[in-house]
Amino acid sequence: MNRETFLSAMGFQVISFAYDDVASRPEICMTLLRMLLSRYQSESSPVSLESVAEREIIRLAYTLARPLRPIDVEIHLNINHRSAVRMLHSLCTKGVLSPVTGPEGKYVVKYELQPNAMNRL
Numbered sequence: 001m002n003r004e005t006f007l008s009a010m011g012f013q014v015i016s017f018a019y020d021d022v023a024s025r026p027e028i029c030m031t032l033l034r035m036l037l038s039r040y041q042s043e044s045s046p047v048s049l050e051s052v053a054e055r056e057i058i059r060l061a062y063t064l065a066r067p068l069r070p071i072d073v074e075i076h077l078n079i080n081h082r083s084a085v086r087m088l089h090s091l092c093t094k095g096v097l098s099p100v101t102g103p104e105g106k107y108v109v110k111y112e113l114q115p116n117a118m119n120r121l
Contacts, residue, residue, distance in 0.1 A: 015032075057077075092111065098112050099111055
C-alpha cells in the first residue's frame with residue numbers, strides 16, 4: 001500500500017491486479033490493460049479539435065464526479081463562456097449530457113453525465 005501511495009503521489013497511475021486473476025485469467029487482465037492504454041493512443045484518422053474538446057469535457061465530468069457547470073469547462077479548457085456553453089449544448093444534443101435547470105426552472109445551470117457517456121471516449 002505504501003508503494004502504491006508513493007507512486008500515486010509522484011504522479012504515476014497505479015494499476016493493481018489480483019494474483020489469482022493474473023495466474024488463472026490473464027486474458028481479462030490483458031483486456032483491461034488494453035482498454036486503459038487505448039486512451040493514450042492517437043487515432044489513425046484525422047480528429048477535429050471539437051471532438052477532442054468534447055472528449056476532454058467527458059473526462060472532466062468523470063473526474064469531478066458531479067454535475068458540470070460551464071465555469072468548470074471554461075477553467076479546464078481555458079475558453080470563453082460562450083464556447084463552453086456551445087460545447088456543453090452540443091454534448092446534450094448527442095445524448096452524452098443532460099441539462100439541469102436552476103431552482104426557478106428557467107435557466108440551465110448544470111449538466112449531468114448520462115450513463116452511455118463512456119462510449120464516447
